[in-house]
Amino acid sequence: MEQKRTPLDADTILAATEEILRRHGPDKATVVDVARALGVSHAAVYKHFASKQALREAVTRRWLDHNRDTLAVIAADQGMPPARRLRTWLHAVLALKQTKIREDPELFAAYGNLAAAHSTVATDHVADLLGQLTAIIADGARDGGFHTSDEEATARAVFHATAKFHHLAHAAEWREPGIDTELDEVCTLLLEGLQP
Amino acid sequence: MEQKRTPLDADTILAATEEILRRHGPDKATVVDVARALGVSHAAVYKHFASKQALREAVTRRWLDHNRDTLAVIAADQGMPPARRLRTWLHAVLALKQTKIREDPELFAAYGNLAAAHSTVATDHVADLLGQLTAIIADGARDGGFHTSDEEATARAVFHATAKFHHLAHAAEWREPGIDTELDEVCTLLLEGLQP
DNA sequence: CAAGTTACAAGATTTGAAATCTGTCACCGA
């Protein structure tokens, strides 16, 4: 007779969802697909996630949280002067997304859909990044490397000025080979503007 | 009997195409629609324009050329110091697009489609704008208001740093009320970076 | 009662045939 499989917890469902997303892409992946892969009825999935949207947000949040933690290490690295840290951090933001696009295009597309739908997963992530940027700028203001009257406003300005290198709308341009040089040029210009 | 209408020159066709685009939007507007509006067969339109794509490019080019000329006046205005001119010019670029989106959303969408398809109409326009930006920066470098070792590279950096305020991918964000303030903040940061 | 099931309504998506559109042709008239 049927033996009970794994107890089916949220993490198991998330892993299966990632796999289905990778295989079918965000437009074709269904909750029924996920349930079938787990050998359960799709209603069982709804016991753990309120909606398909919630399931996708949970998958995306895992990746974004991982990114946030990776970047936080750079943002808090006191061994690097804030100017270099800012440059390194901005390059890392770009590099993380470039890697995901290359290695996991379907999952990245799912993230893009959420952002386009103004999901809080995306807006919260932006808030996280802005916080890290503010911390770097505050460090620079404290040690005299940067001049600024309002750290948050300056962080916002730097974030907006580098939109081309982190905003999803520009993802297609990140394939172009000159993109890193372009970011470098913008960084240099911005860092000169931040000098006291 | 049928009297000959207007001689049907390229400009007449372009005007009719604009009208059809405005009415139906870029996804539904057809060459047959344009011909019908002019009272001719659609083959007649193909005597003047090689393809539907060419027709749309011609319509869009008229608007972009008008924009270019408007902006050129600002870029060349020697009565304004380059720093203020740069800020004014960047605001004007944004304002022109905001106005078009508001007053002619379908025509703006047609422009967006061409840009997404990497039409030369779009890339040429970017080259025009970069040229104007380079001219402003060169003026500033000459009169000592700006410091730069490579005017073109600096112009590119400024252009990339303000992508959020002119790149079509961000058009949806231009409705937000804070957008002008955000551009101001970025301008201020960039102008400090350009100071000698 | 937590975790699962089957059954089902409402709505979205796919499908496939019919209609329309694009681009080209040979031809026409001034």
Added chain:
DNA sequence: TCGGTGACAGATTTCAAATCTTGTAACTTG
């Protein structure tokens, strides 16, 4: 020969019917 025509093939779009998906509910079981 320039500017126009109707007819045409192949690609694209449309639209209604069929199917699949989502989300809920009433029910089962350890």
